[in-house]
Amino acid sequence: MNAVVASGNAGKAGQEHPAVGETELFGETGLPVVEPGYGQAWTERYSEALMNTFGAPQKVLVRGEGVYVWDADGRRYLDLLAGIAVNALGHAHPLIVQAVTTQLTTLGHISNFFASAPQIVLAERLVELLGQANDTDARVFFCNSGAEANEAAFKVARRTGRTKMVSTEGSFHGRTMGALALTGKAAIREPFEPLPGDVSFVPYGDIAALEAAIDDQTAAFIVEPIQGEKGVITAAPGYLRAAREITARHGALLILDEVQTGIGRTGKWFGHSGTGVVPDVVTLAKGLGGGMPIGACVGLGRAASLLGPGQHGSTYAGNPVACAAGLAVLHAIERDDILANVRAVGAHLTAGVKALNHPAVAGVRGEGLLLAIMLNGPYSAEAAKAALDAGFIINAPAPDAIRLAPPLILTTAQADEFLAALPALLDTATASSKDA
Incomplete structure (x- = not known):
C-alpha cells in the first residue's frame, strides 16, 4: 500500500x-x-x-469501548485512568452517544445571548445534587474545564472586595494564570510568575496552620477534598468542617475544588458529601461531561450573586451538546446505581492490593475509585511503564504512588485482571529501579 x-x-x-x-x-x-x-x-x-x-x-489511541481502549497498532488496554478521572461512564457509552448525537442534530451551539434547555436543567440538577434545591440563591456558571471553573471561583472571591487567598501546599487547581496562582506546586507555578498575587499556601490537612492563615482580610480558602495530583492525599476527618468554621468566622468564602472528586468518583456525588459542610463555591469538571469538555462553578448563598453581567463569560459556556452529555452522565449514575458500584469495586481493589502482601506496597489510600497504591520506594514511573507494556493504563502522580481513577463502571472481574497482573508489574518496576 x-x-x-x-x-x-x-x-x-x-x-x-x-x-x-x-x-x-x-x-x-x-x-x-x-x-x-x-x-x-x-x-x-x-x-x-x-x-x-x-x-x-505514550501511545496513539484510536478507539475505546467500555473500560478498554485500543492503540494505533491494534493493541487493547484496560483503562484504569479514564482520561484522568474524566470518562466516568467509560468509552462510547450508549447513553452519552445518544444524548450528544440527538443534541448536536438539534442545536449544537448558541451564544450566551440565548439559553438552552440542557443548560438550564443541568444547572438545576447540580444544585439539587448539592442539597441546595431550596436555596433560591444557588447559581451555576458553566465553562469548559476545571481550570476555567477555578478561574471563575477566583473572580467570585475577588468580588467580595478582598484580595487575600489561601490555598494548600501540593494542590492542583489548573494551569490558566489565575488557577495556577492557586496551585501549590512551585515547579509548575514559578516559570510563569508573576501571577495574580496575594495567595498564600498552608500544609494540607493542618487545621492549626489554616487557623493562623485566615483572617478578616481573607477573601477565600480553596481546597480539594482529596489532593488527586499530589498522589491521592486524603485529609484527616474533620478538616473540611474546621475549614468551614474558620472561614465563616472571618467572613471568607470556602471554595471546594471537586474537579476530580466530584460526580461520583469517591462513591458519593461529591467528595464532601456526608461531612455536613455547606461550601460557598463548588467547582466541577472532569467526570461531569463523561468525555465532553465542560466545567461548572456553583455559587451558594451570597457567592451566587457576586458575579454580575459583563464580569465574566465564555463563548462556549453552557454549550448545549456538553450540557446534554452532563445530563446523560447524571442520569446513568442514578439509573444504574453506579455510586454503589464505585464503593464496591473501590473496596474490592483496596482489599485486593493489600491481600497481595507485596514487599513494594506500603498501603492504599483514597476513596471510591480514586485510589493510590502507596509504594515503599520511587517505583511508580517504572510501574506505569511496565503496566502499559502489559496492557494496563495507570498513572504515576508521585514517585511513590500509583494512581487508579478508572471509569466508574469498572467491574470486580475487570479489577481482578489488574490485581492478577500487579505483582509481576511491581517486580519489574523494583528491578528496573535497582538497575537504573
Missing part, C-alpha cells in the same frame, strides 16, 4: 510520511482512517504537528 497522506494532513513542504499507511477520508467528514501497525509513525507525526507541552505520547 502506498504511504500517502490525504489533503490537509501532509507533512513538511508536502512531503509524504513514510510507513504511515494510506490515510483515507470518511466521505466529507475529513476523519482519518488509522490502520493497525503504524503507531510509531503516528507518534512521529504528532511531534511534528503539536507543541511539546506534554512530551511524546
Whole structure:
C-alpha cells in the first residue's frame, strides 16, 4: 500500500510520511482512517504537528469501548485512568452517544445571548445534587474545564472586595494564570510568575496552620477534598468542617475544588458529601461531561450573586451538546446505581492490593475509585511503564504512588485482571529501579 497522506494532513513542504499507511477520508467528514501497525509513525507525526507541552505520547489511541481502549497498532488496554478521572461512564457509552448525537442534530451551539434547555436543567440538577434545591440563591456558571471553573471561583472571591487567598501546599487547581496562582506546586507555578498575587499556601490537612492563615482580610480558602495530583492525599476527618468554621468566622468564602472528586468518583456525588459542610463555591469538571469538555462553578448563598453581567463569560459556556452529555452522565449514575458500584469495586481493589502482601506496597489510600497504591520506594514511573507494556493504563502522580481513577463502571472481574497482573508489574518496576 502506498504511504500517502490525504489533503490537509501532509507533512513538511508536502512531503509524504513514510510507513504511515494510506490515510483515507470518511466521505466529507475529513476523519482519518488509522490502520493497525503504524503507531510509531503516528507518534512521529504528532511531534511534528503539536507543541511539546506534554512530551511524546505514550501511545496513539484510536478507539475505546467500555473500560478498554485500543492503540494505533491494534493493541487493547484496560483503562484504569479514564482520561484522568474524566470518562466516568467509560468509552462510547450508549447513553452519552445518544444524548450528544440527538443534541448536536438539534442545536449544537448558541451564544450566551440565548439559553438552552440542557443548560438550564443541568444547572438545576447540580444544585439539587448539592442539597441546595431550596436555596433560591444557588447559581451555576458553566465553562469548559476545571481550570476555567477555578478561574471563575477566583473572580467570585475577588468580588467580595478582598484580595487575600489561601490555598494548600501540593494542590492542583489548573494551569490558566489565575488557577495556577492557586496551585501549590512551585515547579509548575514559578516559570510563569508573576501571577495574580496575594495567595498564600498552608500544609494540607493542618487545621492549626489554616487557623493562623485566615483572617478578616481573607477573601477565600480553596481546597480539594482529596489532593488527586499530589498522589491521592486524603485529609484527616474533620478538616473540611474546621475549614468551614474558620472561614465563616472571618467572613471568607470556602471554595471546594471537586474537579476530580466530584460526580461520583469517591462513591458519593461529591467528595464532601456526608461531612455536613455547606461550601460557598463548588467547582466541577472532569467526570461531569463523561468525555465532553465542560466545567461548572456553583455559587451558594451570597457567592451566587457576586458575579454580575459583563464580569465574566465564555463563548462556549453552557454549550448545549456538553450540557446534554452532563445530563446523560447524571442520569446513568442514578439509573444504574453506579455510586454503589464505585464503593464496591473501590473496596474490592483496596482489599485486593493489600491481600497481595507485596514487599513494594506500603498501603492504599483514597476513596471510591480514586485510589493510590502507596509504594515503599520511587517505583511508580517504572510501574506505569511496565503496566502499559502489559496492557494496563495507570498513572504515576508521585514517585511513590500509583494512581487508579478508572471509569466508574469498572467491574470486580475487570479489577481482578489488574490485581492478577500487579505483582509481576511491581517486580519489574523494583528491578528496573535497582538497575537504573
